[in-house]
Amino acid sequence: MIEAKSIGKFFSVINEKGIAEGLTAVLNVSLTIPDGKIVSLLGPSGCGKSTFLEILAGLQAPTDGTIHIDxxxxxxxLPATRKEQIAYRRRYRFISPLANGVFQDRPKHDIAMIFQDYAVFPWMTAVQNVEFALKLRNAGRGGNGRxxxxxxxxxxxxxxxxxxxSGTSNKYPSQLSGGMRQRLALARALSVEPKIILMDEPFAAVxxxxxxxxxxELLRLWAETASGGEHITIVLVTHEVQEAVYLSDxxxxxxxxxxxxxxxxxxxAKRPRARTDPALVEIQERIFAMFQYDINQEAEYSI
Ligand SMILES: Nc1ncnc2c1ncn2[C@@H]1O[C@H](COP(=O)(O)OP(=O)(O)OP(=O)(O)O)[C@@H](O)[C@H]1O
Ligand SMILES: [Mg+2]
Known part of the structure; x- marks a missing residue:
């Protein structure tokens, strides 16, 4: 279970006059996501979705609140001490979030993240990209688990x-289509057999x-992940109302x-769902009405 309590994120930014300005990207977000569910975070551009997802993943620290997973x-x-940092840099030459597991004193959360620009390494073939994730996960495991x-x-x-x-495992990401690159990012995330996958606008570029x-395909793969009766948990950021409603619990x-x-x-609505199911359409309309209300409010504000 993922529990976010009163999460806030404030960024200090230096403006062109050299003066520090603040921006609150996320304000007082509390939510609970039970295991095995698909949950969408839906909202307009710039509303702090990616920031919140990165806080869930432990890639950014919140300025307020806490996240607990299980x-x-x-x-x-990041390494806590200078000694850890030096040892880590020597070993990997860069700091990667996937290497969470190498710090034995940290709780390990079995998370995989797919970034907004799907971040596959262009200099590695498809199969090398997946192997890389597995190698990092190996580094965090004890001898027998490797x-x-x-x-x-x-x-x-x-x-x-x-x-x-399978037919394109030796191709480089630049030789793949957008949809294929997205599938590659998904394969890499699934390969480490995480309990949670965080996806930031996974289908935006296709x-x-x-x-x-x-x-x-995502729904099919999610359905196949039932291990011990429990599916993996997916938290997905999207702009698309239909997508959010169709996919999510x-x-x-x-x-x-x-x-x-x-x-x-x-x-x-039970799965498999029909995209035209009136129950789903009704929810979509409610959400559109909510967005419309926000836009109108903003318009009034700016007069
Ligand atoms: N490192 C940073 N420093 C300063 N401001 C930032 C930083 N990262 C994000 N922001 C600001 O925080 C706000 C939220 O950004 P975020 O990327 O979380 O939005 P988003 O909801 O994911 O948007 P989009 O749908 O366009 O991807 C934006 O106004 C952005 O400019
Ligand atoms: Mg974003």
């Missing part, structure tokens, strides 16, 4: 097959038809900046 406090993954070289490659191919990329196909609607929770709407 009762453990989420901390930034995958051997051959197992690692086999696992990387297994997850590429799962997302339909055309409408590919987008619907990827949404259905709950849609959390953010207000314009500073992002606060405007409303939280459960979607109870």
């Amino acid at each position: 009762g453990n406090l989420v901390l930034e993954p 995958l051997k070289r051959a197992e690692l490659t086999e696992k990387a191919h297994f997850y590429l097959r799962k997302v339909g990329l 055309d409408a038809l590919t987008r619907e196909k990827l949404q259905d 709950e849609v959390i609607v953010f207000s314009p900046c500073p992002g606060t929770i405007r409303n939280s709407i459960p979607v109870e």
Whole structure:
């Protein structure tokens, strides 16, 4: 279970006159996400969705509040002491959030994140990208839990097959289409077998038809992850109302900046869902009405 309590994020920015200005990106966000659910964070551009997701992942520290995952406090993954930092840099040469597990004194949260620009490494082939994630995860494991070289490659191919990329495992990201790159990011996230996947606008860069196909694939992969009766938890950031409603068990609607929770709407329709299901359409319309109200309020404000 993910529990966010009164999360706030304030950025100090130096303006062109050299004066410090502040911006509150996220304000007092509290929410609970139960295990195995798909939850969407929906809101206008710049309302703090990515910031909030990165706070959930422990990639940014909040300026207010706390995040707990399964009762453990989420901390930034950076090394705490100078000694740790030097040892870490020597070993990896850069600081990566995926390497959370190397700090044995930190709680490990089994999270994988897919970034807004899907952040696959352009100098690695598809299979090398997946293997890289597995190697980092290996580094955080004790001797017996580590995958051997051959197992690692086999696992990387297994997850590429799962997302339909088995024929392109030796291609570089630049040789893949946008939809394929997105699938690669998904394969990499799934390969480490996390309990939680955080996705920041995963389907934003593809055309409408590919987008619907990827949404259905995501649902299929999620359904396949039932281990011990529990699916993985997916937290997904999106601009798209239809996408949020179609995919989610709950849609959390953010207000314009500073992002606060405007409303939280459960979607109870059973899966598989029809995109045209009147119950889903009704929820979409309610959300559109909410956005319209916010826009009108803003218009009044600016007069
Ligand atoms: N490192 C930073 N320093 C200063 N301001 C920042 C920083 N990161 C984000 N912001 C500001 O915080 C606000 C929220 O940004 P964020 O990226 O979380 O929005 P978003 O909801 O993900 O938007 P989009 O839908 O366009 O991706 C924006 O006004 C942005 O300019
Ligand atoms: Mg964003």
